[in-house]
Amino acid sequence: MAARKKVIVITGGAGFVGSHLCDRFIRDGLRVICVDNLITGSLQNIRHLRKDKNFDFMKRDVSRRLLITGPVDYILHFASPASPVDYMHYPIPTLKVGSLGAHNTLGLAKLKKARYLLASTSEVYGDPKVHPQKETYWGNVNPVGPRGCYDEAKRFAEAITMAYHRYHKIDTRIVRIFNTYGPRMRIMDGRVVPNFIYQALHGMPLTVYGNGQQTRSFCFYSDLVEGIVRLLYSKVHTPVNVGNPDEFTILEFAKLVIRMSGTKSKIIYRPLPTDDPKQRKPDITMAKKYLKWQPKVKLKEGLSDTIEWFKANFKV
Ligand code: NAD
Numbered sequence: 454m455a456a457r458k459k460v461i462v463i464t465g466g467a468g469f470v471g472s473h474l475c476d477r478f479i480r481d482g483l484r485v486i487c488v489d490n491l492i493t494g495s496l497q498n499i500r501h502l503r504k505d506k507n508f509d510f511m512k513r514d515v516s517r518r519l520l521i522t523g524p525v526d527y528i529l530h531f532a533s534p535a536s537p538v539d540y541m542h543y544p545i546p547t548l549k550v551g552s553l554g555a556h557n558t559l560g561l562a563k564l565k566k567a568r569y570l571l572a573s574t575s576e577v578y579g580d581p582k583v584h585p586q587k588e589t590y591w592g593n594v595n596p597v598g599p600r601g602c603y604d605e606a607k608r609f610a611e612a613i614t615m616a617y618h619r620y621h622k623i624d625t626r627i628v629r630i631f632n633t634y635g636p637r638m639r640i641m642d643g644r645v646v647p648n649f650i651y652q653a654l655h656g657m658p659l660t661v662y663g664n665g666q667q668t669r670s671f672c673f674y675s676d677l678v679e680g681i682v683r684l685l686y687s688k689v690h691t692p693v694n695v696g697n698p699d700e701f702t703i704l705e706f707a708k709l710v711i712r713m714s715g716t717k718s719k720i721i722y723r724p725l726p727t728d729d730p731k732q733r734k735p736d737i738t739m740a741k742k743y744l745k746w747q748p749k750v751k752l753k754e755g756l757s758d759t760i761e762w763f764k765a766n767f768k769v
């Protein structure tokens with residue numbers, strides 16, 4: 454008798470990162486159950502998978518009780534609005550999916566004896582006072598500011614994941630994802646990469662918030678997916694940063710987008726959102742040591758693919 458295929462549940466699987474994970478695990482020969490309520494995701498991202506006999510889609514809000522029949526080997530909890538514009542628009546669903554959604558999916562992991570991987574974020578470091586950010590840094594988060602709904606939900610999600618690991622002996626992993634970009638981001642999701650590309654391709658001014666001296670480090674989605682897969686198959690239970698340590702100011706990034714998209718767009722300055730982190734760069738020593746992982750795609754390469762994808766998909 455042929456061995457049963459491993460089954461992986463991916464919450465948020467119709468989103469930007471989640472849909473690339475669905476692709477990867479289908480390619481690797483697993484059976485994928487994608488669970489998503491489409492609050493910020495899109496069926497378009499998984500349309501090419503719908504006819505695959507190893508792929509199932511369930512439209513569900515994972516902040517409510519989640520029932521799945523049959524065996525489950527792995528659960529990846531990626532459901533959550535992720536763009537600051539999205540999570541500030543949906544503060545309560547964001548808090549619920551980070552807390553109740555994590556609780557429900559951990560309960561499912563316990564029932565099915567499945568391995569569990571939580572998508573956490575560099576936002577757990579808040580506006581960091583330590584640079585670059587190491588996993589041992591506890592962060593500087595304003596719990597009652599506008600970003601608190603996301604940051605604290607993810608911090609709670611990490612805490613409950615570790616509690617299930619320690620108390621119920623669930624086999625868990627936590628990835629702290631730093632700014633990731635690429636094809637399938639929503640062009641209007643408000644994050645800096647789609648915003649600048651949209652503005653550049655339409656000849657509109659690029660909106661730099663503040664003086665543009667705040668920094669970010671941008672990771673291409675394919676590098677992130679590889680890091681997540683390696684973490685899932687590793688034995689590391691404490692959080693691991695996965696991101697690209699090449700750091701840029703937002704002003705430098707705006708100029709790069711203008712150059713690479715060949716536009717005559719200018720730069721205009723807009724107020725810096727409340728609590729916008731001033732600097733962000735992952736320390737990836739742990740990922741290098743335990744996952745033998747480091748990013749391969751340079752910003753110029755990844756940005757060029759992303760610009761081409763936006764051109765092809767949004768008929769600019
Ligand atoms: P995204 O908005 O494209 O994807 C999130 C997906 O979750 C969407 O498909 C959305 O519909 C779904 N979702 C949200 N709430 C849900 C609920 N209650 N029930 C079911 N589905 C729900 O965002 P993304 O960039 O792909 O982010 C995916 C995950 O990675 C998130 O957990 C996010 O916090 C984390 N992350 C992403 C980044 C990044 O730079 N992309 C950085 C740090 C962390």
Ligand code: UDP
Pocket residue numbers: 536537538632643644645646648649660661662663667669703725726729730
């Ligand atoms: N940003 C900007 N112009 C935009 C969108 C974002 O200058 O049109 C800045 C934002 O203030 C932040 C950085 O770009 O400093 C990254 O923002 P993003 O929303 O992508 O995610 P964050 O890293 O803040 O979660």
